[in-house]
Amino acid sequence: MNFKEENKFLIVKDYSVSKETFALLYNKEYDLLKTHPFPDLSVLPKYYESEDYISHTDGKRTFFEKIYHFVKKRAIKNKVKLINSYHKNKGALLDVGCGTGDFLVEAQNQGWKATGYEPNESAKKLTNSKNVSTIDNLVSLSANSFDVITLWHVLEHVPNLEEYIKNLKKLLKPSGTLIVAVPNYKSYDAIYYKRHWAAYDVPRHLWHFSKKSIKRLFSDVDMNLTCVLPMWFDSFYVSMLSEKHKTGKINFIKAIFIGLRSNCVGLFKKEFSSHIYVLKNNK
Template sequence: MNFLEENQFIIVKDHSVSKETFSLLHNKEYDLLKTHPTPSLDVLGKYYESEDYISHTDGKRTFFEKIYHLVKRSAIKGKVSLITSEQPQKGKLLDIGSGTGDFLVEAKHQGWDILGFEPNKDAKNLAVNKGVTFTEDIFNLPENSFDVVTMWHVLEHVPNLEEYIANLKCIIKPTGTIIIAVPNYKSYDAKYYNRFWAAYDVPRHLWHFSKTSIKRLFSDVDMELKNVKPMWFDSFYVSLLSEKYKTGKMSFVKGFFIGLMSNVSGLFKKEFSSHIYIIKNQ
């Protein structure tokens, strides 16, 4: 895929760690944005070094973190219900980017044979203490070995996007299901907050997807996008953070209102803050 600098979509700032600015370049064929410049692998890790990177901690230091974890518990049950509805015969589940492991713990409780992958050592240690088993390398897993592979807000982080997608095709069973959740840069809240939209989260988010992006990328490996579902809570979480980036303070009323407006807009335009993509073999 070609990403030319003259196809610059927007300039955005890393608000949470480095305060550096990055360009988002647009590939028109795939309707996909790429963060530019892309940090090399040996320095990318430093952009995750923040106590505020909430998915790598079980911390409940602030009211915001307490609300996050409260919503997270409800969302996890919904995620497990979703994979079971898509794959009623429970089997082997791989979750890539498992964080602190709570999704896999719930899936195991509901009868799934679980395996996780998580590069962050602190988050992984928390998950191991909860009974989660991990693989060290998803590229050395056996072919056709998983009934479901999930990536909850992970695909936007991977440097080698096309290689990752080809590997997902390889390790999923012919009758299996891949479930991908990523932010949607065409949502109402993305357009409203523009360069302050928290879900751009550069440079940790290396890619920024639309529905066309996901459909085209998986079509390239002979997989089909079967369904798209909204992540209702994401618009509120992202809007709250976006308000903080835009105004310097956490405005719960304004953030809630914009999050609500985004969901209402999504009902009509089918463009929500984040989407869940259900993908199967053709």
């Protein structure tokens, strides 16, 4: 994929850690944005060194974190319900970027042989304390190993995108299901907040997807996009963080209004704050 510096889509800021600015470069063929400059792998971990990186903790220090974990519980049940709908005979599940492991716990409780992969050591320790299986890398896994592979807000963090997608396909059984959830930069809340949109989250988010991006990237490895589903809560969560980026404080009322409006617009335009993509191998 070719990304030229003159094809700048937007200039955005890392509000969470470094306060550095980055450009988003646009590739028309894939309708895909790429963070520029692209961080070197050796320095990338430093951008995750924040107590506010909520997906890597079980913390409930603030009212905001308590709301997050309350909604997270319900969302996890819905995620397992989704994978159950595609595979009545529960088999082997791999959750890539499993965070603190709560999704794995629920899947395991419902009969799945669940395995997680999490590169962040502190999050991985929390996962291991919950009696679920984890692995240290994806490279050593055998081909055709999993009935379901899930990536909940992970693909946007992956440096070697095309290589990573090829490996996911290799690990999936021919009849398996790949489920990918990512933010959508064409949503109403993204358009409204522009450079303050929290889901750009540079440089931790290296890539920024549309529905066309996902369809095209996975068709390159002969996988078919079978279903696109909205993540209803994401518009509210992202709007709360975006309000903080924009004004310096969380405005719950404004964020709820923008989040609700984004979901309403999404019903008509089919562009939500985040999407869940269900992908299958072409037969």
